[in-house]
Amino acid sequence: MNTQEYVINAEKWMDNYYKFLFNYTRARVSNTLDVEEIISDTFFAALKAKDNFQQKSTERTWLVAILKHKIIDYYRREASHKGRMRKYTMSHEEYQETYHHTTAITESESSTLSDIHLETLENVLEESLAHIPQSQSNVVKLRVYEALSTEEICDRLDISKNNAWVLMSRARKSLATHLTKYDYAV
Structure with missing residues (x-):
């Protein structure tokens, strides 16, 4: 029986296990974005539970066991969204084909069209936020809708500053990809 106490080195997890996980x-x-989110969740869960690691398996086996639970949670969340009605939004091409007018637009009509365009953009943004992981969506909503600082976001979500930046960066990339489908330049 080994009497030495095993010390978990969480700083090495990315280097040692990320590729395998x-x-x-x-x-x-x-x-791929969901994969990265699941792995991040796994590392965070393991970090919280590292004091409970009983050394009955290797560190990698322990991380895989946590990962399996995170994958199951992912599919449970995905299954809970099935069958829900989604908002229909019209692409720029569909709009132009359907509603393109050749007559001149008055200034008041132009103002009304700007309001409609803004409302459409808000709907597209909401629909886009529904397609990214919840943790990323939460960070974006707090930053954009509530205009919170990074520190306030970290306090509200109980996450580190680094994690908030990573989530925001991933969210921006995902949203940029999704919004280009609607011809919005990001």
């Missing part, structure tokens, strides 16, 4: 998860989840 990524490939393991990617074989089970098709969306």
Whole structure:
């Protein structure tokens, strides 16, 4: 029996296990952004539970066990969204084909069209936020809708500053990809 106390080195997890966990998860989840989110959740859960690690397995096996639970949680969340009605938004091309007018637009009509355009953009943004992981969506909503600082976001969501920046960066990339489908330049 080993009498030495094993010390978990969480700082090495990314270097030692990320590639394996990524490939393991990617074989089970098709969306790369969701894969990264699941792995992040796994590392955070392991970090919180590291004091409970009983050394009955290797560190990698322990992380994979946590990862399996996170994948199951992911599919439960996905299944809970099935069958829900989604908002229909019209692409720029569909709008032009359907509503293109050749007559001149008055100034008051132009103002009304700007309001409609802003409302459409808000709807597209809401629909886009529904397609990214919840943790990323939460950070964006707090930053954009509530105009909170990074520190306030970290306090509200109980996350580190680094995690908030990573979530915001991933959200921006995902939203940029999604919004280009609607011809919005990001």
